[in-house]
Amino acid sequence: xxxxxxxxxxxxxxxxxxxxxxxxxxxxxxxxxxxxxxxxxxxxxxxxxxxxxxxxxxxxxxxxxxxxxxxxxxxxxxxxxxxxxxxxxxxxxxxxxxxxxxxxxxxxxxxxxxxxxxxxxxxxxxxxxxxxxxxxxxxxxxxxxxxxxxxxxxxxxxxxxxxxxxxxxxxxxxxxxxxxxxxxxxxxxxxxxxxxxxxxxxxxxxxxxxxxxxxxxxxxxxxxxxxxxxxxxxxxxxxxxxxxxxxxxxxxxxxxxxxxxxxxxxxxxxxxxxxxxxxxxxxxxxxxxxxxxxxxxxxxxxxxxxxxxxxxxxxxxxxxxxxxxxxxxxxxxxxxxxxxxxxxxxxxxxxxxxxxxxx
Amino acid sequence: xxxxxxxxxxxxxxxxxxxxxxxxxxxxxxxxxxxxxxxxxxxxxxxxxxxxxxxxxxxxxxxxxxxxxxxxxxxxxxxxxxxxxxxxxxxxxxxxxxxxxxxxxxxxxxxxxxxxxxxxxxxxxxxxxxxxxxxxxxxxxxxxxxxxxxxxxxxxxxxxxxxxxxxxxxxxxxxxxxxxxxxxxxxxxxxxxxxxxxxxxxxxxxxxxxxxxxxxxxxxxxxxxxxxxxxxxxxxxxxxxxxxxxxxxxxxxxxxxxxxxxxxxxxxxxxxxxxxxxxxxxxxxxxxxxxxxxxxxxxxxxxxxxxxxxxxxxxxxxxxxxxxxxxxxxxxxxxxxxxxxxxxxxxxxxxxxxxxxxx
Numbered sequence: 001x002x003x004x005x006x007x008x009x010x011x012x013x014x015x016x017x018x019x020x021x022x023x024x025x026x027x028x029x030x031x032x033x034x035x036x037x038x039x040x041x042x043x044x045x046x047x048x049x050x051x052x053x054x055x056x057x058x059x060x061x062x063x064x065x066x067x068x069x070x071x072x073x074x075x076x077x078x079x080x081x082x083x084x085x086x087x088x089x090x091x092x093x094x095x096x097x098x099x100x101x102x103x104x105x106x107x108x109x110x111x112x113x114x115x116x117x118x119x120x121x122x123x124x125x126x127x128x129x130x131x132x133x134x135x136x137x138x139x140x141x142x143x144x145x146x147x148x149x150x151x152x153x154x155x156x157x158x159x160x161x162x163x164x165x166x167x168x169x170x171x172x173x174x175x176x177x178x179x180x181x182x183x184x185x186x187x188x189x190x191x192x193x194x195x196x197x198x199x200x201x202x203x204x205x206x207x208x209x210x211x212x213x214x215x216x217x218x219x220x221x222x223x224x225x226x227x228x229x230x231x232x233x234x235x236x237x238x239x240x241x242x243x244x245x246x247x248x249x250x251x252x253x254x255x256x257x258x259x260x261x262x263x264x265x266x267x268x269x270x271x272x273x274x275x276x277x278x279x280x281x282x283x284x285x286x287x288x289x290x291x292x293x294x295x296x297x298x299x300x301x302x303x304x305x306x307x308x309x310x311x312x313x314x315x316x317x318x319x320x321x322x323x324x325x326x327x328x329x330x331x332x333x334x335x336x337x338x339x340x341x342x343x344x345x346x347x348x349x350x351x352x353x354x355x356x357x358x359x
Numbered sequence: 360x361x362x363x364x365x366x367x368x369x370x371x372x373x374x375x376x377x378x379x380x381x382x383x384x385x386x387x388x389x390x391x392x393x394x395x396x397x398x399x400x401x402x403x404x405x406x407x408x409x410x411x412x413x414x415x416x417x418x419x420x421x422x423x424x425x426x427x428x429x430x431x432x433x434x435x436x437x438x439x440x441x442x443x444x445x446x447x448x449x450x451x452x453x454x455x456x457x458x459x460x461x462x463x464x465x466x467x468x469x470x471x472x473x474x475x476x477x478x479x480x481x482x483x484x485x486x487x488x489x490x491x492x493x494x495x496x497x498x499x500x501x502x503x504x505x506x507x508x509x510x511x512x513x514x515x516x517x518x519x520x521x522x523x524x525x526x527x528x529x530x531x532x533x534x535x536x537x538x539x540x541x542x543x544x545x546x547x548x549x550x551x552x553x554x555x556x557x558x559x560x561x562x563x564x565x566x567x568x569x570x571x572x573x574x575x576x577x578x579x580x581x582x583x584x585x586x587x588x589x590x591x592x593x594x595x596x597x598x599x600x601x602x603x604x605x606x607x608x609x610x611x612x613x614x615x616x617x618x619x620x621x622x623x624x625x626x627x628x629x630x631x632x633x634x635x636x637x638x639x640x641x642x643x644x645x646x647x648x649x650x651x652x653x654x655x656x657x658x659x660x661x662x663x664x665x666x667x668x669x670x671x672x673x674x675x676x677x678x679x680x681x682x683x684x685x686x687x688x689x690x691x692x693x694x695x696x697x698x699x700x701x702x703x704x705x706x707x708x709x710x711x712x713x714x715x716x717x718x
Binding site: 018026028046302303307336349 | 405644686693
């Protein structure tokens, strides 16, 4: 078990690392951020930082030896990086969770093998595979690179009139997965935590709205049946147990509604704190950032109760210029990430609004 | 007005500066801590820090020029230090608030001149004054140094059999003030904020319990009548207005109860965030640390509503060893200040517990 006064190493210097570092400091931990970019937002709230590439073995070893536990804010940590770090310090979540969530094909296969519903999918190594896969899965379908996709990048929709060759070219002819289109009604997510001792706790199901493939708003409660919410928790628990997971994870799900009621389909696993869990900062008894720190330190999980009906709104690009209005809004919680330039599509901050449950 | 991305300079590197720095970062500000002690707890969450004496003019000028606004976490900032800083950057709260609250005689005189009740008091420059003052004020009384007293230091009780000369020697024969003993039932405090534009907002009255002259517990609500609470707010507002105060301030009061009901007597003004306001972090919509940042940046004040019935318990010295038990307690919020050594009397952290209002 990690004790207060120990040092938490965080790979990645963005807003997730930043909020994690503040949660760790509030619990008496020191933090050390490792990131390749100078002026990373998380550096401003950390005791130490290292600016180095994720491939810089010497820097990684020095970093791992200087801290008591290593975690990360993004799932695309290279396997070699994870292996180097893991040889010199405890790494949580573990390298297997990274490997599974980095590769859409491994991820879908892993989930399906747990008996949990996913979109129909097929591996696409080349154009020939794609034609066969389209015959089995049908159109519309989505062709996605196996690796390094996020926020809608590295994917293309295949409609009835789409030329498979062009679609494959559009994703750079990279190893891919074809996924059947899921006629979902809504996107929801579970943010949950698991400890090495097997304790598990989930926050209430989140209803997410995206704009241009980027999360725009999260609302809690999600407005689903109690049974659906429990099913989502069980999905997250099965995944966390199968990965021997330690820390906070998010499972993104599609909610389908039909004559037979609500149904959930897993879209993606994020082995880290997640944007759809930002509402917990000020909207739940324990924030996801504190919960992650508790889990990776081997501490008891915190209470996940909600403080009311909650809405989280991302401030993307120029949205952040509205900071003064948000500050003037009674009870709105403004969080800004300290990024200098408000580029389009860049997550600059978020606002959390907590309302009485009955409103 | 200060904009996000600006740098907040904080004089003092203890837990108050640390919590202030985190609140500032959450609002997109960078922070720069100035403190004489290496390894100051606040350095761990700040973008920049300067280790230098409060008398180091060159370092102070460099610091003030590097930031957009300067504030402080303790009232004993030397007047010369405040003057140097104020010449190169906006200083909030202002130097006058520091001067008044640094000197118990100036403070009591200032409060009394506002028509607000204080303990009976008299200036004591030497032993002769003390004898005369004791005749006017009577015994028991408390002899306090005018300057640099805190947590019970620099004061001595004068009982019926106390020798005045010995009492004066006990406080080092320093310029002093004699205060009549106030037979108070309880100690309460108001934590409030004022902006340069004159906006004012107070948190609910806090009931404070001390152990060995150090704050042990704060409970909210304080259990006083509505009229008394409003009177306390008006006292804080009068003081803040008379000082042209900008930022969070705390007014410590004695609550007396007699045949004619409840009565308040001002004990002391703290021109800064205050230990009795720590409950607002997790217990109120806006924490006192965020409120202070909002006020000194010229931003609108945040909502001061309470999230329930709240208890704040200081973790002093060895109390901090109970961190594991606190983490295991559902809904308890643990805050540790990152101090290496748990010396007796040292504030190591605090716990906030929020209960439903009706319990």
